[in-house]
Amino acid sequence: MTFKDLAKPWVAGLGVYEPGRPIEEVARELGFKDAEAIIKLASNENALGPSPKAVLAMKKAARQMHLYPDGGAFYLVQALAKRLRVSQDQIIVGCGSNELLEFIGHVFLQKGTSIVMADRAFVVYKLIAAMFQAETIAVPMIDYRHDLNAMLKAIRPDTRAVFVANPNNPTGTMVAGAEIDAFMRRVPDHVVVVFDEAYVELLPVDRQPDVLRYVREGRKVVVMRTFSKTYGLAGLRIGYGVAPAECIQLMHRIRQPFNTTAMGQVAAVAALDDDVHVERTRAMMRDGLAFLQDAFASLGLSYVPSSANFVLVQVGQGRRVFEALQREGVIVRPMDPYGMPAHIRITVGTKAENRRCLAALKKVLGRTKAGG
Numbered sequence: 001m002t003f004k005d006l007a008k009p010w011v012a013g014l015g016v017y018e019p020g021r022p023i024e025e026v027a028r029e030l031g032f033k034d035a036e037a038i039i040k041l042a043s044n045e046n047a048l049g050p051s052p053k054a055v056l057a058m059k060k061a062a063r064q065m066h067l068y069p070d071g072g073a074f075y076l077v078q079a080l081a082k083r084l085r086v087s088q089d090q091i092i093v094g095c096g097s098n099e100l101l102e103f104i105g106h107v108f109l110q111k112g113t114s115i116v117m118a119d120r121a122f123v124v125y126k127l128i129a130a131m132f133q134a135e136t137i138a139v140p141m142i143d144y145r146h147d148l149n150a151m152l153k154a155i156r157p158d159t160r161a162v163f164v165a166n167p168n169n170p171t172g173t174m175v176a177g178a179e180i181d182a183f184m185r186r187v188p189d190h191v192v193v194v195f196d197e198a199y200v201e202l203l204p205v206d207r208q209p210d211v212l213r214y215v216r217e218g219r220k221v222v223v224m225r226t227f228s229k230t231y232g233l234a235g236l237r238i239g240y241g242v243a244p245a246e247c248i249q250l251m252h253r254i255r256q257p258f259n260t261t262a263m264g265q266v267a268a269v270a271a272l273d274d275d276v277h278v279e280r281t282r283a284m285m286r287d288g289l290a291f292l293q294d295a296f297a298s299l300g301l302s303y304v305p306s307s308a309n310f311v312l313v314q315v316g317q318g319r320r321v322f323e324a325l326q327r328e329g330v331i332v333r334p335m336d337p338y339g340m341p342a343h344i345r346i347t348v349g350t351k352a353e354n355r356r357c358l359a360a361l362k363k364v365l366g367r368t369k370a371g372g
């Protein structure tokens with residue numbers, strides 16, 4: 001008997017998520033003596049680093065790390081409830097929003113159920129569905145955007161969740177408030193609509209669709225957000241979900257008692273209050289995105305105009321360009337796992353990182369035309 005013989009039969013066939021490669025791993029593999037010579041623009045992290053307020057709070061909290069965290073994350077939930085104008089029983093905190101996606105699986109998915117998602121939306125949705133033996137109905141995007149009408153039509157009686165990543169990773173595209181409204185008016189009552197807003201705080205407030213109001217109205221909606229992107233805390237693994245209290249209670253039943261760390265909670269509370277860092281991050285993203293997109297245009301590379309801190313650009317043989325860039329000390333993300341082998345996805349970095357990435361890209365593509 002092998003472990004595989006003992007395992008649940010579908011586990012060995014599950015897809016594996018290919019994350020952005022860590023700097024140290026690439027340095028080891030390619031023989032870079034100095035890991036600092038490498039830049040990572042592969043996981044949509046915040047190039048400005050963590051919120052300074054969060055760093056200060058973590059330093060203070062370090063001496064208390066012998067104690068277990070508050071599993072309910074009281075102070076973080078309290079701060080979020082106040083900021084988002086929802087009640088505390090409408091919030092749950094998770095080990096990144098990835099864990100919250102898994103909670104959806106634990107609570108709603110099993111064999112004989114299905115999920116609806118866009119075919120080029122965040123790949124974790126279908127990995128989670130497979131983990132719980134649910135079927136994935138992947139609906140083609142139009143111009144790299146969610147086609148909410150087609151997604152509505154794709155909903156079946158066995159569908160339990162519809163995922164809308166807004167802005168979406170890896171396309172960087174958004175659906176607007178009016179489109180969401182029309183979708184929400186028609187969506188049947190037997191599905192949970194998951195709005196994954198991992199990047200939403202990067203946008204000016206007037207460009208953020210108000211989906212939290214569906215939670216306040218008691219609709220079957222879960223809104224997911226994270227401290228990994230705008231707040232620069234990806235290493236701490238902390239995110240949250242907002243949903244009607246009945247849904248949150250079900251999620252609490254399947255969550256581990258200490259699913260988030262004390263350090264993560266303390267840092268998140270401080271980061272939430274760090275408006276200066278959020279503004280600086282938004283400005284960096286706006287300027288960096290304009291720089292990269294202008295450069296791609298002048299190089300004649302087609303790209304998808306982005307509303308997030310990354311951009312999808314067509315480079316020919318994506319994986320080969322990714323590998324060649326890596327040898328230049330620039331880590332980006334190949335897009336073949338998303339069915340886009342001609343594309344790579346580049347995270348917006350600091351000014352210096354963006355320039356370095358562009359120079360490397362030009363070199364790799366063997367082009368000399370100016371691009372900024």
Ligand SMILES: Cc1ncc(COP(=O)(O)O)c(C=O)c1O
Pocket residue numbers: 043044095096097098099122165167168169196198225226227228234237238239
């Ligand atoms: C659309 C989307 N959702 C969720 C996540 C997960 O983020 P985290 O688990 O770090 O909160 C990501 C991360 O890249 C993402 O792009």
